[in-house]
Amino acid sequence: MVNELRGKAAIVGVGQAGLGKAEGFSEVEILAEAARRAVADAGLTMADIDGITTASVTAPMWAMLVIEYLGLNTKFIDSTMLGGASFVAHMFPAIHALHSGQCNAVLVCYGSTQRTSSVDRATIAQVRRSFDPQPYEYPYNPLNPLSTYALAAARHMHEYGTTRDQLTDVVLAARSWAQLNPEALRRQPLSRAEVEGSKMISDPLTVADCCLVNDGAGAYVMVRADRARDLPQKPTYVLGAATHVWGRQGSSLPSLTETAAKVSGERAFSMAGVTARDIDVAELYDAFSINTILFLEDLGFCPKGEGGRFVSDGAIEPGGDLPVNTNGGGLSCIHPGMYGIFITIEAVRQLRGDRGDGQVDGAELALVHGNGGTLSSQSTAILGAESTL
């Protein structure tokens, strides 16, 4: 049974590379550097890695290249591409592979140079029209992914009275956390007036409501819990993990104000045997400001429709009741195309007590929530320190 996998695997190493601008480096090069750091952090060598999960925004045969480049001999390979949520979604199959004995150490890794690459996002969007057609949406020229999140925000405002001010609260909270993180790429002070005066892109979302576009690579290493205890770092145990998808396109999702995070969250909480009230720190994939509000609701941190009011009370800011996106989020820390690996790394650092000025005191239980596409894929993981086993 799924619940028997609670706490059976742990994240024992994390690494990042090429954060911001990786001028002169390729995607696989910064991925390899992040992987090397994660494996070293775990107290292992690349020869110990016998399982891999990875995914690329653009390259469909990415896993083979990564295996080749890193010189791996892997018995477990998963390259499921669920957009930004992928590297949270990879956790569950990795637990299975470790628990069954298929492999002993899984490397989860990602790298993107979308900021400095000669292939810009407009070109990728153009190629995607041919290679990944959405013939019932493309003719209307939604500025996707942004426009679908804008449609979700507009609908959430209509149904629940969520305000522009509350979206701004999300943006400002992320920036406050970023100011406590030396790795965050946007740390300069930000005012409410600056957010509200920023350029409208797709109403009601402005450029300030959108995540950063940078380069960056991240990696983490998972092993079975019994082995984790013998490795140098404090293990981060995976207590629960689940992924759910209701559809890919905004026009085909049953709702834009309630996401499949409701289901992935319920399943992950059930496996972990904890509730939203037990969570010390939450890393919620904030590609856009509305995401934080949607996921606070869908994951049960507040009732449906109350997300706007929840964030307006300062609850998610540093010093608030529920620390959210403690690295500064996709909005102010980093977002290289797909961000799921970075929220996982941030949660691990919080549970290790390694986060310096941004450390949440006594953090023992973290929730990581990944989102992909246009609110399309939802992956929730509950991570815990030794005390939560």
Place this chain on the structure above:
Amino acid sequence: METGPQAKYFSLLAEGRFKIQECKSCGTCVFYPRVFCPDCGSDRLEWFVPAGKATVYSTTVVRRDPEKGGDYNVALVDLVEGPRMMTCIKGITPNKVQIGMEVEFHSIDAETHDAVYFQPAGDA
């Protein structure tokens, strides 16, 4: 030549006809076109002309420089038959489109034949 439902949909648009599917097993109206009903699994899907009436589920204005054509509307509308679809609302300033607004069929894109537009109801 027999084609899949996608090619059929677009060839109907090219002939000036906007049609969607109805499942003859469970009665669900289906959009976008499928090879079987996503609700019940039956392949007894038949094409029909919808009433052309819908309600705006959500709306956004994509901002674009005037020299590139200016701002435009992107909306999701719920057809009275049930399905939701993406569209652009024509015949109204993009930012005047409201959630809950009643809209009706306006046109099929005259050049590309791949898009179905709506307009505020009663303005025809």
